[in-house]
Amino acid sequence: MTNPxxxxxxxxxxxxxxxxxxxxxxxxxxxxxxxxxxxxxxAVLPIAEARARYAPKETVSRPDAxxxxxxxxxxxHNPMTLLRGVADDLPLKVWLQQHIWPIEAAVISPAFVExxxxxxxxxxxxxGVTCVNENYFFPDVQAATYRRHGFRARIGLPVIxxxxxxxxxxxxxxxxxxxxxxxxxxxxxxxxxxxxxxPYTVNDANFERxxxxxxxxxxxxHLHLHETAQEVAQSIDExxxxxxxxxxxxxxxxxxxxxxxxxQLTEAEIHLCAxxxxxxxxxxESNLKLASGFCxxxxxxRAxxxxxxxxxxxxxxxxxxxxxxxxxxxxxxxxxxxxAAALDAFAALRAATLGGAKAIGFDHIVGTIEAGKQADLACxxxxxxxxxxxxxxxxxxxxxxxxxxxxxxWIAGRHKxxxxxxxxxxxxxxxxxxxxxxxxxxxxxxx
Amino acid sequence: MTNPxxxxxxxxxxxxxxxxxxxxxxxxxxxxxxxxxxxxxxAVLPIAEARARYAPKETVSRPDAxxxxxxxxxxxHNPMTLLRGVADDLPLKVWLQQHIWPIEAAVISPAFVExxxxxxxxxxxxxGVTCVNENYFFPDVQAATYRRHGFRARIGLPVIxxxxxxxxxxxxxxxxxxxxxxxxxxxxxxxxxxxxxxPYTVNDANFERxxxxxxxxxxxxHLHLHETAQEVAQSIDExxxxxxxxxxxxxxxxxxxxxxxxxQLTEAEIHLCAxxxxxxxxxxESNLKLASGFCxxxxxxRAxxxxxxxxxxxxxxxxxxxxxxxxxxxxxxxxxxxxAAALDAFAALRAATLGGAKAIGFDHIVGTIEAGKQADLACxxxxxxxxxxxxxxxxxxxxxxxxxxxxxxWIAGRHKxxxxxxxxxxxxxxxxxxxxxxxxxxxxxxx
Numbered sequence: 001m002t003n004p005x006x007x008x009x010x011x012x013x014x015x016x017x018x019x020x021x022x023x024x025x026x027x028x029x030x031x032x033x034x035x036x037x038x039x040x041x042x043a044v045l046p047i048a049e050a051r052a053r054y055a056p057k058e059t060v061s062r063p064d065a066x067x068x069x070x071x072x073x074x075x076x077h078n079p080m081t082l083l084r085g086v087a088d089d090l091p092l093k094v095w096l097q098q099h100i101w102p103i104e105a106a107v108i109s110p111a112f113v114e115x116x117x118x119x120x121x122x123x124x125x126x127x128g129v130t131c132v133n134e135n136y137f138f139p140d141v142q143a144a145t146y147r148r149h150g151f152r153a154r155i156g157l158p159v160i161x162x163x164x165x166x167x168x169x170x171x172x173x174x175x176x177x178x179x180x181x182x183x184x185x186x187x188x189x190x191x192x193x194x195x196x197x198x199p200y201t202v203n204d205a206n207f208e209r210x211x212x213x214x215x216x217x218x219x220x221x222h223l224h225l226h227e228t229a230q231e232v233a234q235s236i237d238e239x240x241x242x243x244x245x246x247x248x249x250x251x252x253x254x255x256x257x258x259x260x261x262x263x264q265l266t267e268a269e270i271h272l273c274a275x276x277x278x279x280x281x282x283x284x285e286s287n288l289k290l291a292s293g294f295c296x297x298x299x300x301x302r303a304x305x306x307x308x309x310x311x312x313x314x315x316x317x318x319x320x321x322x323x324x325x326x327x328x329x330x331x332x333x334x335x336x337x338x339x340a341a342a343l344d345a346f347a348a349l350r351a352a353t354l355g356g357a358k359a360i361g362f363d364h365i366v367g368t369i370e371a372g373k374q375a376d377l378a379c380x381x382x383x384x385x386x387x388x389x390x391x392x393x394x395x396x397x398x399x400x401x402x403x404x405x406x407x408x409x410w411i412a413g414r415h416k417x418x419x420x421x422x423x424x425x426x427x428x429x430x431x432x433x434x435x436x437x438x439x440x441x442x443x444x445x446x447x
Numbered sequence: 448m449t450n451p452x453x454x455x456x457x458x459x460x461x462x463x464x465x466x467x468x469x470x471x472x473x474x475x476x477x478x479x480x481x482x483x484x485x486x487x488x489x490a491v492l493p494i495a496e497a498r499a500r501y502a503p504k505e506t507v508s509r510p511d512a513x514x515x516x517x518x519x520x521x522x523x524h525n526p527m528t529l530l531r532g533v534a535d536d537l538p539l540k541v542w543l544q545q546h547i548w549p550i551e552a553a554v555i556s557p558a559f560v561e562x563x564x565x566x567x568x569x570x571x572x573x574x575g576v577t578c579v580n581e582n583y584f585f586p587d588v589q590a591a592t593y594r595r596h597g598f599r600a601r602i603g604l605p606v607i608x609x610x611x612x613x614x615x616x617x618x619x620x621x622x623x624x625x626x627x628x629x630x631x632x633x634x635x636x637x638x639x640x641x642x643x644x645x646p647y648t649v650n651d652a653n654f655e656r657x658x659x660x661x662x663x664x665x666x667x668x669h670l671h672l673h674e675t676a677q678e679v680a681q682s683i684d685e686x687x688x689x690x691x692x693x694x695x696x697x698x699x700x701x702x703x704x705x706x707x708x709x710x711q712l713t714e715a716e717i718h719l720c721a722x723x724x725x726x727x728x729x730x731x732e733s734n735l736k737l738a739s740g741f742c743x744x745x746x747x748x749r750a751x752x753x754x755x756x757x758x759x760x761x762x763x764x765x766x767x768x769x770x771x772x773x774x775x776x777x778x779x780x781x782x783x784x785x786x787a788a789a790l791d792a793f794a795a796l797r798a799a800t801l802g803g804a805k806a807i808g809f810d811h812i813v814g815t816i817e818a819g820k821q822a823d824l825a826c827x828x829x830x831x832x833x834x835x836x837x838x839x840x841x842x843x844x845x846x847x848x849x850x851x852x853x854x855x856x857w858i859a860g861r862h863k864x865x866x867x868x869x870x871x872x873x874x875x876x877x878x879x880x881x882x883x884x885x886x887x888x889x890x891x892x893x894x
Binding site: 084086119317328332335384396403434435442 | 530539570573574736738740741764765768771777778779785787789791792830833834836837838874877881882884889
């Protein structure tokens with residue numbers, strides 16, 4: 001028997017003015033602490049009690065801050081961070097065909113992917129994000145880069161009907177997908193998903209192959225879906241069905257599906273998604289900037305669909321700011337639903353944390369601050385002028401906080417950002433490297 | 448004759464990696480300097496040339512930053528900054544009648560106005576804003592507070608059909624308006640405007656009195672207009688006309704009018720506004736959060752209407768972040784116009800600077816970086832990870848920059864923010880005071 005008086009050793013005790021655990025829903029715990037050991041949350045309890053119960057190797061005290069689950073960015077193309085602002089304010093076709101694709105064709109390489117992901121990780125950590133759902137070429141390089149930086153990620157295994165720098169044929173896409181999946185199976189931080197690009201770039205046979213393999217390997221399917229009205233019209237032209245109906249015919253409308261964008265939805269489609277357990281990743285700023293349309297976020301959430309939030313790629317957004325994205329999701333939902341009570345602050349924060357974790361199948365390990373989960377945490381300073389007076393903690397977090405107010409971030413209990421400083425990344429080197437990419441990309445554009 | 452070789456003395460030379468003057472439109476000047484003397488911009492010229500031509504008393508060198516005109520927040524209720532997040536996610540009527548109005552009734556006073564405006568000024572300066580168009584009670588206290596802090600403001604003189612803490616009768620509203628106007632006439636920083644509250648709170652007689660006095664005193668008229676569908680429907684019920692038609696009958700649809708919100712507009716109304724020289728202040732985040740609707744910002748701008756941007760009050764927004772607001776305006780305009788090229792980055796920055804200055808009748812003195820104008824300037828660091836690589840300066844400013852990247856701000860040549868530090872304001876004292884207001888307001892709410 002252990003002595004009830006003897007404090008228990010643990011790696012870390014984080015004491016915060018406020019803890020917002022997300023689960024239970026709608027709760028703000030004042031003057032609470034989170035005890036962490038071996039990367040895992042041991043307990044969430046009042047500070048005084050925590051001091052009596054634990055003998056931590058390290059105590060981090062943040063009386064003016066709110067501790068929240070690390071944010072989950074549920075849709076990214078992080079290598080494209082190197083293309084931030086390279087082309088904006090253009091119709092989608094011109095943007096892709098005259099700018100993004102020619103640049104990518106000239107610069108895409110393992111080095112581009114590694115450097116883009118590294119820049120993205122630094123930006124994400126400085127903004128309280130601890131996990132991404134990634135979607136780009138060279139998933140092998142991505143996985144290694146996230147792992148090296150101790151960052152949690154679900155890595156998409158791309159499938160697309162035409163040859164790219166990553167693979168030249170259908171078989172090569174699937175073979176390489178299998179290899180990357182094999183290599184990272186069982187990793188504590190990095191997992192994989194199938195990432196067929198979109199309904200208009202993947203044929204029926206490839207979708208069926210994705211479905212079969214995803215079932216066999218028990219993987220999610222990460223897919224751009226119903227992003228634009230044009231996509232829906234084109235599908236009706238080519239397949240005689242809207243994309244969701246076509247995917248249903250192919251057996252993909254199920255609880256493996258992570259459906260990204262979803263700006264064009266009928267009532268029946270919303271209810272089908274709810275029934276089948278489809279998760280939806282809402283990327284409001286990308287949808288607005290590319291004039292794609294409005295995702296009915298509130299209607300989806302009210303129907304029972306798991307709602308997650310993603311920034312989309314930096315080439316179209318142009319940042320990885322999940323505070324800004326969550327805020328946009330929360331305010332846009334109200335006008336789209338014609339209801340000022342739609343997607344309230346607690347619901348929006350939930351979508352940005354637990355919603356993302358659920359969508360990508362990580363909710364058993366992250367997404368809330370609960371005993372037994374991984375210690376993926378962000379500590380947000382609320383003492384700044386910009387978040388005073390502090391009438392309501394979660395309102396401030398969602399509606400008034402800038403991501404620069406994130407002071408500390410942990411992933412699996414490892415301190416990744418300490419008082420705004422990246423613990424084990426060379427920020428100056430990353431900026432210098434981004435500047436070199438700027439020159440290389442400028443050279444491509446003028447050549 | 449002056450010796451062409453002898454450098455000219457001046458107060459200040461600001462050297463920046465980039466100067467974005469806004470006028471001429473679409474221009475980014477690399478490695479340029481702005482010379483300032485007596486609060487006025489003398490010249491905008493290449494750094495090397497500036498060093499040869501001027502002998503400044505002070506040189507500020509910011510090679511990694513962009514110097515832009517100070518942002519103009521064209522619609523605020525800054526005393527309400529003390530109500531940040533006090534009630535959110537509620538239908539407008541519940542929000543006003545059960546939360547905001549009871550709290551205001553209990554706490555509104557000259558001290559509330561002074562302290563709210565002071566907190567707002569600190570927040571605005573830290574976000575690159577140098578000028579506001581203000582709309583609240585106790586304009587006398589507001590004017591004195593802005594003036595004391597050397598902040599530029601157009602102060603609304605409230606007119607509303609019911610008694611408030613500021614005035615008890617129609618005559619008292621107009622008498623006090625005249626007094627406040629008289630007191631500040633000719634001030635270099637603070638001017639006034641009439642601010643009849645809204646079509647549903649001001650009767651025809653009071654609107655006619657506003658029109659007559661605004662003509663006599665040569666003042667703008669700052670008005671919430673066509674904010675919601677309900678406002679339009681109510682006007683048709685009560686007056687048999689939409690609010691714009693009613694105001695046209697009353698002689699107010701003209702180039703004095705600063706029309707705020709404007710989410711409900713017909714084609715004909717857009718063209719009427721363009722013809723008559725009405726300015727529109729777009730408050731996209733407030734409109735979204737209160738589920739008011741979408742202002743057709745791009746259609747207005749394309750019709751030739753002067754488009755300005757405002758945050759609205761912090762009780763409904765919940766911040767005074769003009770970087771965020773401008774970004775939201777730029778991305779939302781694209782989906783509303785169904786055109787990804789709508790309100791491009793240069794046009795959005797123009798709306799947030801020169802557009803605001805024009806709307807409130809300050810464009811002869813501020814809104815661009817041009818010789819002869821007041822030196823109201825903001826310097827924005829672009830070296831952070833979050834704005835790298837730097838492919839396009841104005842894209843980064845509009846789509847990727849956080850307001851915390853504002854390093855320096857000047858108003859009329861006076862340094863107000865220096866490397867993120869408020870020069871002549873006590874930030875800690877302001878936060879401490881906000882915390883006291885939090886306790887007072889909490890006491891009201893539970894009493």
